Amino acid sequence: MRMDVISSVNREFIKNQLKKGKRLGERGMDDYRKIKIMVNPIGTAEGSAYVTLGNTKVLVGVKLGVDKPFPDTPDKGVLITNAELRPIASPTFELGPPNPESIELARVVDRGLRESEMIDLERLCMVPGEKVWIVFVDIHVLDYDGNLFDASSFGAVAALINARVPSYEGSEPYDLPTRGVPVSCTAVKINGNVVLDPCSEEEKIADARLTVVMDENLAMRAMQKGLSGKFTIEEIRKTIDVMSRKSRELREIIKEGEKYEQKN
Amino acid sequence: MNTKENNEAKKTEKGKLIEDNGKRLDGRNLDELRKIQMKVGVLNRAAGSAYVEWGKNKILVGVYGPREAQPRHIQNPLKGIIQATYNMASFSVSDRKRPGPDRRSTEISKIISRALEASILSESFPRTTIDIYLEVLEADAGTRCASLTAASLALADAGIPMKDMVVSCAAGKVDDRVVLDLMKEEDNCGQADLPVAILPKSGEIVLMQLDGHLTGEEFEKAVSLAMDGCKKVYEMQKEALMKSVGKVI
Numbered sequence: 001m002r003m004d005v006i007s008s009v010n011r012e013f014i015k016n017q018l019k020k021g022k023r024l025g026e027r028g029m030d031d032y033r034k035i036k037i038m039v040n041p042i043g044t045a046e047g048s049a050y051v052t053l054g055n056t057k058v059l060v061g062v063k064l065g066v067d068k069p070f071p072d073t074p075d076k077g078v079l080i081t082n083a084e085l086r087p088i089a090s091p092t093f094e095l096g097p098p099n100p101e102s103i104e105l106a107r108v109v110d111r112g113l114r115e116s117e118m119i120d121l122e123r124l125c126m127v128p129g130e131k132v133w134i135v136f137v138d139i140h141v142l143d144y145d146g147n148l149f150d151a152s153s154f155g156a157v158a159a160l161i162n163a164r165v166p167s168y169e170g171s172e173p174y175d176l177p178t179r180g181v182p183v184s185c186t187a188v189k190i191n192g193n194v195v196l197d198p199c200s201e202e203e204k205i206a207d208a209r210l211t212v213v214m215d216e217n218l219a220m221r222a223m224q225k226g227l228s229g230k231f232t233i234e235e236i237r238k239t240i241d242v243m244s245r246k247s248r249e250l251r252e253i254i255k256e257g258e259k260y261e262q263k264n
Numbered sequence: 265m266n267t268k269e270n271n272e273a274k275k276t277e278k279g280k281l282i283e284d285n286g287k288r289l290d291g292r293n294l295d296e297l298r299k300i301q302m303k304v305g306v307l308n309r310a311a312g313s314a315y316v317e318w319g320k321n322k323i324l325v326g327v328y329g330p331r332e333a334q335p336r337h338i339q340n341p342l343k344g345i346i347q348a349t350y351n352m353a354s355f356s357v358s359d360r361k362r363p364g365p366d367r368r369s370t371e372i373s374k375i376i377s378r379a380l381e382a383s384i385l386s387e388s389f390p391r392t393t394i395d396i397y398l399e400v401l402e403a404d405a406g407t408r409c410a411s412l413t414a415a416s417l418a419l420a421d422a423g424i425p426m427k428d429m430v431v432s433c434a435a436g437k438v439d440d441r442v443v444l445d446l447m448k449e450e451d452n453c454g455q456a457d458l459p460v461a462i463l464p465k466s467g468e469i470v471l472m473q474l475d476g477h478l479t480g481e482e483f484e485k486a487v488s489l490a491m492d493g494c495k496k497v498y499e500m501q502k503e504a505l506m507k508s509v510g511k512v513i
Contacts, residue, residue: 042402043320045355055308059401061355084363086351088326088397090309095349097364138354138363142324142399143307
């Protein structure tokens with residue numbers, strides 16, 4: 001990766017503002033930037049979603065393929081999540097095979113989808129041990145301004161709940177069987193202050209990061225602490241409490257993506 | 265899932281790709297372009313960007329630079345280098361494409377880089393690189409032409425000094441007829457595809473490829489059809505740029 005730098009003036013400014021309880025863009029500590037979700041813009045995908053979170057833009061496509069199941073789950077479909085930090089999205093992203101950042105992103109999003117059991121993988125089995133549907137969730141980052149974990153997760157969930165299982169050997173296509181809408185919430189700690197939905201400037205100076213994926217009952221389904229800084233258990237409790245409240249709002253936004261209309 | 269089969273089915277259902285009244289499967293005339301929409305300045309981080317919808321093709325292009333070329337041995341002390349990277353999203357085609365570069369995208373990246381280089385005044389920024397990232401989000405034949413057209417817009421949006429735009433369009437042969445701007449069914453089942461890119465002011469050709477079968481006569485016809493198509497696309501490019509400049513003034 002190319003070096004990502006922030007000027008000391010900016011660094012100090014953000015930290016001083018946080019001390020006064022202020023954030024860039026006039027946001028409160030727990031405020032998300034504006035979220036827009038467009039559903040199924042990609043005709044060649046079985047499901048897709050285009051998410052803008054502030055200036056961050058992510059496109060997620062769901063493709064289905066047919067293959068053999070894993071030997072330890074012969075009667076279940078397979079979920080495969082992949083993320084690409086395309087160099088179009090930031091001067092610091094480079095071409096080449098997936099790097100640790102994109103692998104962590106894909107794995108954290110995958111954990112939220114998998115552990116919330118939002119996809120009914122049993123219903124994606126055609127012949128046990130022989131033939132099952134493989135669900136590919138491909139995350140394509142197009143413009144980077146922070147919080148890729150949440151933007152990608154919102155996109156993956158929105159794409160999945162709007163995806164169709166295509167016709168196979170004459171079978172009727174049907175909606176991808178899903179249940180529930182898991183919501184990812186990410187916070188970073190900067191100089192002792194915990195803020196939700198960090199933008200790229202905030203991420204650059206963050207000491208620690210925490211992502212939590214919650215289900216409808218506010219049970220936690222996946223977590224990831226990142227970066228080299230530390231949280232106290234009180235900070236984590238308090239953050240999860242804030243996230244629980246936030247996740248209800250976010251869930252409604254994810255459910256109500258705007259349908260894309262093909263113009264051409 | 266099985267695109268080839270679907271196309272075959274579509275073709276045999278109608279019998280052919282061009283009906284007796286001279287209309288194509290999507291109702292176009294032989295010399296008609298698909299619907300095209302262009303927008304400039306769509307990305308936040310990139311120095312310049314453009315989004316083009318060309319029929320069902322959806323292409324996003326971002327430009328970074330001029331910036332230091334790395335590793336150093338690729339630097340040219342006399343001029344900047346132009347590095348375009350064409351990439352298809354895994355979900356952009358009916359059967360999922362494995363992510364990452366393949367032989368086809370490497371070749372397209374190369375010819376697009378050379379075509380754009382012909383328009384850029386690269387002597388003015390030696391030792392640097394201009395990186396152009398072309399992301400195909402949905403593909404429906406003619407992605408290289410749409411990408412190249414979008415790339416030139418993104419370069420203009422980034423304020424890169426150029427002597428002209430680059431504009432691209434394909435012609436081809438379907439059911440023994442020469443047609444403009446092949447869509448997927450025509451590309452898969454047609455007889456020839458001839459993508460062309462020009463510098464519109466001089467009419468000079470900066471990209472030309474052919475696969476298929478064209479007689480000398482058909483070639484002449486196809487080239488002039490493609491060049492006419494390029495000129496129409498050029499008008500749309502200008503309009504898109506004027507719109508983005510209009511916002512500033």
